[in-house]
């Protein structure tokens with residue numbers, strides 16, 4: 001991956017030198033969040049369609065949710081004394097982000113595309129500030145006690161992700177946890193949206209290399225606390241998944 005330059009409020013900062021916290025799983029998630037936000041900006045600059053903007057915004061929102069849940073578990077498992085105020089900072093950000101997401105879901109035409117930069121600005125500005133002032137405090141407390149939850153897919157050495165779209169613009173992302181010959185399991189942190197139903201048909205895209213191809217799949221099982229099992233879509237072999245996963249994987253620990 002190329003070096004990441006983040007447009008923070010005070011000016012562009014290098015992720016590696018200025019924003020890394022030295023907890024690999026958290027750094028990896030922060031970096032991915034910045035890359036998703038920057039991806040939205042690049043999509044806009046290259047003449048985005050409404051659908052592309054919504055798809056990027058949806059992916060960003062789902063990943064934000066997954067990251068914050070992970071980080072809050074880490075704070076809790078390390079008995080961080082300031083976790084209440086830290087969670088409150090997350091909640092305030094989520095509320096603002098939801099407002100923009102709602103507007104994006106309801107807008108149409110050029111007005112819709114004009115909304116998207118707000119999402120990019122909000123995420124990059126908030127995350128820079130939050131990492132440097134709030135997360136860093138938590139890390140200073142936790143590093144001597146580092147007790148990061150191990151991803152359940154660690155034994156497979158994979159950390160691929162997939163976007164499952166149930167209707168155009170309505171979807172969720174999850175982490176590939178298990179891939180077999182008849183299906184795959186996606187870890188999705190609770191709460192699962194109520195529109196995720198058993199036997200629902202959806203389109204699956206492996207991220208980020210497979211975004212242009214949406215393959216039909218079906219929800220075969222729902223575990224409200226862990227995620228969803230999906231039938232293996234036609235045209236998506238185990239070998240193909242592992243090839244994509246290999247390209248998209250990074251060390252989770």
Ligand SMILES: [Fe+2]
Pocket residue numbers: 071086090130134135
């Ligand atoms: Fe945080």
